[in-house]
Amino acid sequence: xxxxxxxxxxxxxxxxxxxxxxxxxxxxxxxxxxxxxxxxxxxxxxxxxxxxxxxxxxxxxxxxxxxxxxxxxxxxxxxxxxxxxxxxxxxxxxxxxxxxxxxxxxxxxxxxxxxxxxxxxxxxxxxxxxxxxxxxxxxxxxxxxxxxxxxxxxxxxxxxxxxxxxxxxxxxxxxxxxxxxxxxxxxxxxxxxxxxxxxxxxxxxxxxxxxxxxxxxxxxxxxxxxxxxxxxxxxxxxxxxxxxxxxxxxxxxxxxxxxxxxxxxxxxxxxxxxxxxxxxxxxxxxxxxxxxxxxxxxxxxxxxxxxxxxxxxxxxxxxxxxxxxxxxxxxxxxxxxxxxxxxxxxxxxxxxxxxxxxxxxxxxxxxxxxxxxxxxxxxxxxxxxxxxxxxxxxxxxxxxxxxxxxxxxxxxxxxxxxxxxx
Numbered sequence: 337x338x339x340x341x342x343x344x345x346x347x348x349x350x351x352x353x354x355x356x357x358x359x360x361x362x363x364x365x366x367x368x369x370x371x372x373x374x375x376x377x378x379x380x381x382x383x384x385x386x387x388x389x390x391x392x393x394x395x396x397x398x399x400x401x402x403x404x405x406x407x408x409x410x411x412x413x414x415x416x417x418x419x420x421x422x423x424x425x426x427x428x429x430x431x432x433x434x435x436x437x438x439x440x441x442x443x444x445x446x447x448x449x450x451x452x453x454x455x456x457x458x459x460x461x462x463x464x465x466x467x468x469x470x471x472x473x474x475x476x477x478x479x480x481x482x483x484x485x486x487x488x489x490x491x492x493x494x495x496x497x498x499x500x501x502x503x504x505x506x507x508x509x510x511x512x513x514x515x516x517x518x519x520x521x522x523x524x525x526x527x528x529x530x531x532x533x534x535x536x537x538x539x540x541x542x543x544x545x546x547x548x549x550x551x552x553x554x555x556x557x558x559x560x561x562x563x564x565x566x567x568x569x570x571x572x573x574x575x576x577x578x579x580x581x582x583x584x585x586x587x588x589x590x591x592x593x594x595x596x597x598x599x600x601x602x603x604x605x606x607x608x609x610x611x612x613x614x615x616x617x618x619x620x621x622x623x624x625x626x627x628x629x630x631x632x633x634x635x636x637x638x639x640x641x642x643x644x645x646x647x648x649x650x651x652x653x654x655x656x657x658x659x660x661x662x663x664x665x666x667x668x669x670x671x672x673x674x675x676x677x678x679x680x681x682x683x684x685x686x687x688x689x690x691x692x693x694x695x696x697x698x699x700x701x702x703x704x705x706x707x708x709x710x711x712x713x714x715x716x717x718x719x720x721x722x723x724x725x726x727x728x729x730x731x732x733x734x735x736x737x738x739x740x741x742x743x744x745x746x747x748x749x750x751x752x753x754x755x756x757x758x
Contacts, residue, residue: 337508338373339365340396342388344403344413345487348377357402357492364496368505369513369560370398380404385416393480398508400500403487405470407450414457414473417484421475423457428471431462435469463499467491472500481507512564514571517547518555518578519592520585521739525553528582535578542574550728551735552594555582583753587742594738595623601745601756602633602683609741610679611637612650612671614662615689615705619734635679640671650674663688663700668717672708683745684710685737686717691729705733709744 341358348355358375365372373396378384380403392399404413418425432454439446453469456462463472468486472495475482483500485492520528525546529536532555536544539557547554557574561567579586588597602609611620621637624630638649643662646652651674656666668688676684689705696702702724708717720736722729746756 337370337398338396339370339398339400340373340392341375342392342399342401343375343377343487344380344385344401345377346380348403349379357487357489360489360493361400361402361496364501365398365504366513366515368501368508370504370508380410380412382412382416382419385413386420389417389420389482392482393478397480398504399480399482400496401482401484402492405484405486407447407453407469413484417460417473417475417482418457421457421459421477421482423459425455426458428454428456428462431456431471434464438469463495465491465495466498467494471495474500474503512561512567514559514564514567515590516557516571516575517590518557518575518582518586519588519590519594520553520555520582521551521587521594521735523553523582523585524548528553528555528585531581532578535574535581539574542571551732554591579757580754583757586753586757587739588757593627594735594742596627598738598742598745599624599627599630599633601742603629605745605749607683607745608633608635608681609683609685610635610675610681611684611737612675612686612708613637613639614641614646614671614687615691616687616730616734616737617641619730620685620687620737623734623738635681638675638678646671650678661700663690663704663706665706665717665719668706668708669710669715672710672717673715676710682711683741684708685741686710687733687737689720689722689729689733691733692724692726703729705729705736707733707737707740709737709740711744711748713748 341361343355343358347353355377362372376388378388404411435450435453436446450469461474463474465471468488468491470486472483472485485495525548543558545556547556557571559567559571587594613620618637618639624634640646640650643657647654650671652667652670656670660666668686671686671688672684686708687705690696690700690702692702703722705720705722706717707720722732746753
């Protein structure tokens, strides 16, 4: 059983938008045991669409297409599909009523061009679009299923989840697949691999994937079975076995975001936090406040980019800056202490560093960052060398600050890193 995704749109090919639809669809297919053979992006032309379909039918059992179903002249996917499938046309009255209602509810007169949205190839099954005017379409030819959906992500996801996926499940009985992902921070994939080599060599028929991104490495363990009996238990047992080896870096499971994990920990224990940011420029605060409900535990931050603000707002001793420099252990500690006292929070984190690409020296090269943590029990700062890429340095520093905060809270609560993951 093989599947192929075809994304249609010049905007993808010229880099105007990023294709997030394919990643989402691939994940949905994987969860029901359907292997993805390839992802293909093509132009908005009849020739490109027909060529892609000619190729796909000889390779895949399931072809999923996104894009090109709008009402304007550049959206020609539906017409190219009708030609390839040698279709006639039908007006779907129920669909036309839905399109008209879509505009009526918004107090807008429906443009005449949108009537064409209700004209469908007569050999397809319409897949209802609850959030837009272009329906999805289900075709079949030579034992291959073809599904066409709009490229707008929230429209596509609703059509796929509510209408396409149930039909796919019924049509294709795939293998059982179980995924379990460990989220790690503060270690690269190569170093991580060295730590868990023996464990990895004894996985048997389970498959491990290292999925690195900026500041984070995902360890995804996958099990595949025809019948599925006992598969989840085997995957869970191997995950449990590796955690003691990486507990200093692991912070959660299955796509958990570090800011969510930290937020849950603070919220559950009625604790508060503030931040003093220099080189991260508010990035830590943005991450924390991206979590709904963060106002319960995040009081605010000071973006103290200049030395004057460090001194006037956070109370950093100017003599320390003169003696050790703004990028130093001493200044990072005073920044964290200062914002914690000023905002009256239980914890605080701080960053001061050289994000780059300029400003480094032999003693303090680009990428040098001091991260401070402050609580009533103690204050400290650790030094990191992040690299030479400014945006990556900022994100890595923010993630590291959240990880240090997480560990400090657990330590003060008397919770071990192993217990926090159980």
